[in-house]
Amino acid sequence: MEIAGWELAVVAAKWLVLLATAGAIGAPFILILARHLQFDDLRAVESFLHRCALIGLSANLLWFLLQIGAVNRSGIGGMFDRTLGTIFLQSGVGAAWETRMLGFTGLMLFTLKPTAAKLPTWAQGVLHALAAVLLLAAFDDTGHVSTLPGAAQLALVLHVLAVCLWIGALYPLLQLSRSDDIARIQQLMRRFGEIALGIVAVLLVTGVFLATRLLDAPGELLGTPYGRVLLLKLFGVYALLMFAAMNKLLLVPRLSAQSAALRQLQKSIRAEWIVALLVLAVTGWMTSVVGPAGM
Secondary structure, three states: OOOOHHHHHHHHHHHHHHHHHHHHHHHHHHHHHHHHOOOOOOHHHHHHHHHHHHHHHHHHHHHHHHHHHHHHOOOHHHHHOHHHHHHHHOOHHHHHHHHHHHHHHHHHHHOOHHHHHHOOHHHHHHHHHHHHHHHHHHHHOOOHHHHOOHHHHHHHHHHHHHHHHHHHHHHHHHHHOOOOOHHHHHHHHHHHHHHHHHHHHHHHHHHHHHHHHHOOOOOHHHHOHHHHHHHHHHHHHHHHHHHHHHHHHHHHHHOOOOHHHHHHHHHHHHHHHHHHHHHHHHHHHHHHOOOHHHO
16 A cells, blocks of 8 residues: 555544544543642643643644545645645545534633633533543544444444543643652552553443454455554554553552552553554554455
């Protein structure tokens, strides 16, 4: 399969959109846990959430323009073709773009410091939830699952939600692990680990269900470009599971006993975050360039 520069640019923009979406959903989740445990300083997580909204807004606009340019193939000016732009706006790509723009714009406006300072915590939670619903709804409008029955689309939304809660929580957890309160860090990590068991269960069940709908036979895992990229993503998810298990079973229980365990935990979360970025990159490739049965 020959991949042109336009396709690579679309994948890069999609990767940024996925990263911003994960942060926009995962960061509020960690904010809820941290506030419940009465962390003193949450500015780093709140700043990360605002940056995700800005990145998502910019990347989503770029993704839409690159879709036009990839079809037009007449240089950068082709990205602004009004006729093609109108056609795209009336398609699933346009619907996903508009939905994401609403979600990221609302999140960006309501996470501005002057605005957020005036909102009670419950109102912030409601706005974060509304933004998450919009961002998740966008996944129903594009991709290979959009043509499948409603059960597959529901599974996709749940799958994306689980991915975002897990991956989007990693960087905020890394920031909060730099707190001076070791006992509170341990409480946060334990609570996240307990909830993560349910998240991983949803991720695996929906992932297997979607794979059976997108692949006609197990042999397509090795026999088609889509299957091979899916295998690569599965290896990445397996690595994430290993990091998560090590954190939960080995590093978090040792936090109160050894100060060195905190540094090891931070290194582990950082490595997990890097692997998560690669998984999102593979997902962007899988949903933008290759398709089931070699499409």
